[in-house]
Amino acid sequence: MVDIGLQISDVNHSYDAKQVLHDVSFNVPDGKVVALLGPSGCGKSTILRAIAGLISPDRGQISLHGRDLTRIQVRHRNLGMVFQNFALFSHMTVAENIAYGLNHLPRAERKERVAKLMRLVRLDEFANRFPPRLSGGQQQRVAVARALATDPAALLMDEPFGALDRALRAELQAELVRMQEDVGITTVMVTHDQEEAQAVAGQLVVMNAGRVEQVGSPEEIYDHPVSLFVNGFIGHANQIAATVIGGSTLRTRSGAEITLNRPLHFVQGAEVVVTSRPEDLTLSLSEIPAALPARFERAVVMGRFLMIDATLPCGTAIKAQILRDDAARPEKGQAIWLIPDTTRLHVFPATTTGA
Numbered sequence: 001m002v003d004i005g006l007q008i009s010d011v012n013h014s015y016d017a018k019q020v021l022h023d024v025s026f027n028v029p030d031g032k033v034v035a036l037l038g039p040s041g042c043g044k045s046t047i048l049r050a051i052a053g054l055i056s057p058d059r060g061q062i063s064l065h066g067r068d069l070t071r072i073q074v075r076h077r078n079l080g081m082v083f084q085n086f087a088l089f090s091h092m093t094v095a096e097n098i099a100y101g102l103n104h105l106p107r108a109e110r111k112e113r114v115a116k117l118m119r120l121v122r123l124d125e126f127a128n129r130f131p132p133r134l135s136g137g138q139q140q141r142v143a144v145a146r147a148l149a150t151d152p153a154a155l156l157m158d159e160p161f162g163a164l165d166r167a168l169r170a171e172l173q174a175e176l177v178r179m180q181e182d183v184g185i186t187t188v189m190v191t192h193d194q195e196e197a198q199a200v201a202g203q204l205v206v207m208n209a210g211r212v213e214q215v216g217s218p219e220e221i222y223d224h225p226v227s228l229f230v231n232g233f234i235g236h237a238n239q240i241a242a243t244v245i246g247g248s249t250l251r252t253r254s255g256a257e258i259t260l261n262r263p264l265h266f267v268q269g270a271e272v273v274v275t276s277r278p279e280d281l282t283l284s285l286s287e288i289p290a291a292l293p294a295r296f297e298r299a300v301v302m303g304r305f306l307m308i309d310a311t312l313p314c315g316t317a318i319k320a321q322i323l324r325d326d327a328a329r330p331e332k333g334q335a336i337w338l339i340p341d342t343t344r345l346h347v348f349p350a351t352t353t354g355a
């Protein structure tokens, strides 16, 4: 059985009269990283604030290693926090910044702890530098070390790398993963960047409009999204309107028929949306039964792949990702056929909203 580090149960919260969290529940396994992911305004930071004790939820429970935090004051919750605007003390050196909450320790012990943390975030050469003379990425590492200094029971990170450029973000994400392998601290990280979430977290919590839509590993969420929203939010999903015409068969708005290899739990005549990842479509330049006819628009080179933009006869845009080596490049406007991997298609009711 997995030990639970943090447990969030049925948390509800309103600002003024507006409810922004609705029965939010998820667990963070002890020593693991969970990423909260979702569009702007869906309530990610509010959850983090509730865990930190900066707001008190209207309803619900938050416990850390089995201890109910509800009535525990912020300073007694023993949490490390890293935010996007890493407010370091600019008049203190790196070592002094990290040592800031450690005044209660004997001098030698404090020095040893700071040295260890600087090694952990790979800043040991910079002990005597002042923050304004560090890069953004280095400053953020100091912020992480400072958050870890007091040996917190959990770490809360709100868009910790949000202010950094793409390359530096990737570097710090890798550092965070390495650091987690060393220290294994129960962590909740808020991000709106799905790649970042997948890179650092073992579990994702996908939120939409104050509700948890799905909790799962990055693979589970990518391969088995529970809703059209999740499907469209994590990675690209082509969305094709269709009608169920038989047990496993659908007819798209353009008139193509797709038969899945599994029964569909929809009544005949139900309006649905079929989704396909771009990499689950194969290109053919000649007509093939069970392929979707389309018109080629353009192709963009993405490393070893080509991302093809095409249009279905009903006007729906569709993307297909194919290996560049295989690709005979069609002309703009040319008829093409896209063969879906029917084992990887998803079908959702047409009434749910996508991202």
Ligand SMILES: Nc1ncnc2c1ncn2[C@@H]1O[C@H](COP(=O)(O)OP(=O)(O)OP(=O)(O)O)[C@@H](O)[C@H]1O
Pocket (backbone or CB within 6 Å): 015, 016, 020, 038, 039, 040, 041, 042, 043, 044, 045, 046, 047, 192
């Ligand atoms: N202090 C506040 N007073 C009133 N409403 C607030 C307050 N803070 C946040 N909200 C509202 O609560 C909702 C959730 O906000 P929250 O900051 O948790 O979202 P988020 O998912 O973290 O967004 P972002 O990714 O843009 O930071 C939003 O509608 C926001 O406008």
